[in-house]
Amino acid sequence: MILTVTLNTALDLTYRVPALVPHTSHRVTEVTERPGGKGLNVARVLAALGHEAVVTGFAGGPTGAVLRDQLAPLPVRDALVPVAGNTRRTLAVVDEATGDTTQLNEPGPVVTADEWAAFLTTYETLLRDADAVALCGSLPPGIHVGAYAELVRRARAAGVPALLDTSGEPLRRGIAARPDLVKPNVDELAQLTGSQEPLRATHDARRRGARTVVSSLGADGILAATPDGTWQATPPAKVLGNPTGAGDSAVAGLLSGLVESLPWPARLTRAVALATATVLAPAAGDFDRTSYEDLLTRVTVTEHTPAA
Amino acid sequence: MILTVTLNTALDLTYRVPALVPHTSHRVTEVTERPGGKGLNVARVLAALGHEAVVTGFAGGPTGAVLRDQLAPLPVRDALVPVAGNTRRTLAVVDEATGDTTQLNEPGPVVTADEWAAFLTTYETLLRDADAVALCGSLPPGIHVGAYAELVRRARAAGVPALLDTSGEPLRRGIAARPDLVKPNVDELAQLTGSQEPLRATHDARRRGARTVVSSLGADGILAATPDGTWQATPPAKVLGNPTGAGDSAVAGLLSGLVESLPWPARLTRAVALATATVLAPAAGDFDRTSYEDLLTRVTVTEHTPAA
Numbered sequence: 001m002i003l004t005v006t007l008n009t010a011l012d013l014t015y016r017v018p019a020l021v022p023h024t025s026h027r028v029t030e031v032t033e034r035p036g037g038k039g040l041n042v043a044r045v046l047a048a049l050g051h052e053a054v055v056t057g058f059a060g061g062p063t064g065a066v067l068r069d070q071l072a073p074l075p076v077r078d079a080l081v082p083v084a085g086n087t088r089r090t091l092a093v094v095d096e097a098t099g100d101t102t103q104l105n106e107p108g109p110v111v112t113a114d115e116w117a118a119f120l121t122t123y124e125t126l127l128r129d130a131d132a133v134a135l136c137g138s139l140p141p142g143i144h145v146g147a148y149a150e151l152v153r154r155a156r157a158a159g160v161p162a163l164l165d166t167s168g169e170p171l172r173r174g175i176a177a178r179p180d181l182v183k184p185n186v187d188e189l190a191q192l193t194g195s196q197e198p199l200r201a202t203h204d205a206r207r208r209g210a211r212t213v214v215s216s217l218g219a220d221g222i223l224a225a226t227p228d229g230t231w232q233a234t235p236p237a238k239v240l241g242n243p244t245g246a247g248d249s250a251v252a253g254l255l256s257g258l259v260e261s262l263p264w265p266a267r268l269t270r271a272v273a274l275a276t277a278t279v280l281a282p283a284a285g286d287f288d289r290t291s292y293e294d295l296l297t298r299v300t301v302t303e304h305t306p307a308a
Numbered sequence: 309m310i311l312t313v314t315l316n317t318a319l320d321l322t323y324r325v326p327a328l329v330p331h332t333s334h335r336v337t338e339v340t341e342r343p344g345g346k347g348l349n350v351a352r353v354l355a356a357l358g359h360e361a362v363v364t365g366f367a368g369g370p371t372g373a374v375l376r377d378q379l380a381p382l383p384v385r386d387a388l389v390p391v392a393g394n395t396r397r398t399l400a401v402v403d404e405a406t407g408d409t410t411q412l413n414e415p416g417p418v419v420t421a422d423e424w425a426a427f428l429t430t431y432e433t434l435l436r437d438a439d440a441v442a443l444c445g446s447l448p449p450g451i452h453v454g455a456y457a458e459l460v461r462r463a464r465a466a467g468v469p470a471l472l473d474t475s476g477e478p479l480r481r482g483i484a485a486r487p488d489l490v491k492p493n494v495d496e497l498a499q500l501t502g503s504q505e506p507l508r509a510t511h512d513a514r515r516r517g518a519r520t521v522v523s524s525l526g527a528d529g530i531l532a533a534t535p536d537g538t539w540q541a542t543p544p545a546k547v548l549g550n551p552t553g554a555g556d557s558a559v560a561g562l563l564s565g566l567v568e569s570l571p572w573p574a575r576l577t578r579a580v581a582l583a584t585a586t587v588l589a590p591a592a593g594d595f596d597r598t599s600y601e602d603l604l605t606r607v608t609v610t611e612h613t614p615a616a
Binding site for chain 1: 334
């Protein structure tokens, strides 16, 4: 099975309003709720690809209970660890006039030292049966900034390949613990390396400890610096839609390709096809299967020859 | 006891953000939750004034469960009727840079005919012990627009004075059923009567069926057209603060004054002192007791002599 870790799970709310006008009152015309946090999204896509997916991390309080209720019917196994605090909500306010989204993210519950210790025990147990693990998203309050580095080291000790998808200081610390794969976007990459030039920054990130760095370049696809070479995978055309969850779908593509021992060009093709099919799906975070299967034949992969 | 009816109860969330910028992403710095809906606010203030207060209306789903949990320790009795749908949230986003608030209100659960029938049974039972009833706020989806008119008629049949605080068509229908008191603000009054002139509009509203109309004029206090005469009660000075809940505190002042058979000038003084002390309180919807007691001696009441 493939394990995904979401330390700061969320109940993702979407409010549709006719037009968002600050400092006025709005009647929300439509409310939707779904279990969220990057690792949960990754697990959902893995399950849709036919993989057994287990989610862990923290959930607590009334919002955590709603999240777990909504997770129950999905084809992913819930191995979330209880916390006393209330799981956070994230709110996307969609302005129907412009289609633009305004995002409001709660910070999440404060996780105690005892809760972190309980999580580590669960994590160690789950690693025994894991073919790969994805470590995803922001850290809730109370969790030390080196937490992902610790989880990467434990995965390495258990012989389980680890993918890290986070940002800021947790990414900087985590990459130094030598994960198999990190998947920064261009902003995260620039923050990590100081370079705005994706190829240079991707190679720089790799030198910091990751075995492979796959940088997501938005509409330009992904750039992968691996031990076997450097490739760029590009979708056939720029698509319009909702990019929410596209990065998580790419992570699912990379992880499933790793577990299936696909060659790099096929892994990258799958990741780009899934990300693009997610942008094209009507509901945020889902992917459109017909588009996905079509895109698998139309993504372009080019190998970069070394500059020197 | 005094009964308050809130057909569309709400869990009131407040998010503080450094600055609200549409179409960007925000980290919420502080989240607060409290049970809300106008009738719940009225009951809380009634209890603080020493009255026994009972709240009814609807609550359901996970949000209704949180609301009832948070209501439990308060000195008001919970007689809410369960519904299958999820109680709505209202969200106030406070921009810390400007102090301004952006409000997003969910529509509320769809109430079925069976749930409405169950509510009417509870309402009839509670009316037997009620000295007065307040009918407060918007109608949830599924409730017919004449619902408040029906509740006013049932209160009259039970010999219980009814105060109606709503807006739009539910107010127009409700007022025709001859409640003892309606408490529109200037916008609601203008919408009802077509007149922007408060004195004229208040008398016009009274001719539509209410025994007394008390119009809230914001910083100018309140204007009351009663069977015994017309009065205006004015706070000593314009105050700065959060007006959320000021109208609900005024309703509690009017209802408690009715039950205590206070003369009109004393009732109006209490209503204005409570509303003003609510604007002055640090937490939205609470009132500042020291300010309240001070204001009781400083509110001005003037009688309007008839024009003809």
